[in-house]
Amino acid sequence: MPVIKFVKEKKEVDVPRGANLRDAAIKAGINLHQGLNGLGASVNKFVNCHGFGQCGTCRVNIVKGMENTNPMGTVEKLRFRCPVPTPVTPGGVDPIPCMAFIGHEATMRLACKTQVNGDIEVETGPEVDLFGENFFS
Ligand code: FES
Numbered sequence: 290m291p292v293i294k295f296v297k298e299k300k301e302v303d304v305p306r307g308a309n310l311r312d313a314a315i316k317a318g319i320n321l322h323q324g325l326n327g328l329g330a331s332v333n334k335f336v337n338c339h340g341f342g343q344c345g346t347c348r349v350n351i352v353k354g355m356e357n358t359n360p361m362g363t364v365e366k367l368r369f370r371c372p373v374p375t376p377v378t379p380g381g382v383d384p385i386p387c388m389a390f391i392g393h394e395a396t397m398r399l400a401c402k403t404q405v406n407g408d409i410e411v412e413t414g415p416e417v418d419l420f421g422e423n424f425f426s
Pocket residue numbers: 337338339340341342343344345346347348399400401402
């Protein structure tokens with residue numbers, strides 16, 4: 290049985306092979322929807338796309354065991370690479386998931402689109418480095 294280790298929360302959960310990462314986090318009482326660097330986490334816990342890969346608020350870093358997840362699909366790639374219209378963002382377009390993806394291309398996933406097929410370690414709510422060297426360069 291695969292084990293998901295939530296690094297920040299210091300919590301480990303056993304899940305069946307093929308489990309959805311977002312569902313497993315919710316069952317474990319972990320809020321994946323952290324907004325922008327924690328800002329909006331309480332709102333995003335309820336205001337999100339509920340697993341359709343549209344809002345990008347469930348983004349996580351897979352710090353270990355990326356090979357034990359499914360490959361990134363089209364919806365997920367699109368969400369990270371283009372500021373696509375989203376039904377849950379005032380104004381309709383949310384660039385934050387794209388900004389967060391910069392510099393984390395090999396580790397960032399949408400939890401709602403991630404299948405767990407083996408042991409993984411997950412960092413929830415990875416911060417967006419708004420002033421780092423990867424930004425505006
Ligand atoms: S819950 Fe909206 S993208 Fe995952």
